[in-house]
Amino acid sequence: MHAHGHAPDADDIAARILAVVRAIPRGQVAGYGEVARRAGLPGRARLVARLLSHNGDRALPWHRVLRSDGRIALPEGSTEYREQCARLRSEGLRVEGGRVRGARAVATVDAQVWGPAPD
DNA sequence: CGCCTGACCACGT
DNA sequence: CACGTGGCCAGGC
Numbered sequence: 803m804h805a806h807g808h809a810p811d812a813d814d815i816a817a818r819i820l821a822v823v824r825a826i827p828r829g830q831v832a833g834y835g836e837v838a839r840r841a842g843l844p845g846r847a848r849l850v851a852r853l854l855s856h857n858g859d860r861a862l863p864w865h866r867v868l869r870s871d872g873r874i875a876l877p878e879g880s881t882e883y884r885e886q887c888a889r890l891r892s893e894g895l896r897v898e899g900g901r902v903r904g905a906r907a908v909a910t911v912d913a914q915v916w917g918p919a920p921d
Numbered sequence: 922c923g924c925c926t927g928a929c930c931a932c933g934t
Numbered sequence: 935c936a937c938g939t940g941g942c943c944a945g946g947c
Binding site: 923924925926927929930931932933934 | 937947
């Protein structure tokens with residue numbers, strides 16, 4: 803084990819992504835690309851999606867991860883899709899037409915406290 | 922190796 | 935806001 807730590811192993815990458823997902827506050831959402839970026843993996847949105855699709859941890863707040871436009875990525879009508887809808891609504895979020903309203907208004911907690919980055 | 926698929930994204934119309 | 939287009943990365947075969 804311990805291959806040259808130069809490039810992070812798949813396990814480390816997965817762990818970082820999951821950590822970022824767990825860090826999304828209740829009642830808030832983030833895009834796949836946003837999550838990847840926060841995990842230090844710009845451009846790996848699809849990796850985040852793949853990881854969540856294989857995830858088995860029910861405690862993981864995977865439902866807070868949406869497409870960049872605020873839409874639910876899962877196929878409409880599927881069991882997982884309905885569960886995501888239910889979980890989001892249970893957190894007080896308004897979901898309409900498979901989309902979370904106001905998801906793009908606040909991308910980060912900082913934006914909520916300090917307002918949109920002036921720079 | 923090449924080819925196809927996927928819980929994606931940015932951009933233009 | 936809906937759609938279409940091209941791009942990107944990882945896996946499965």
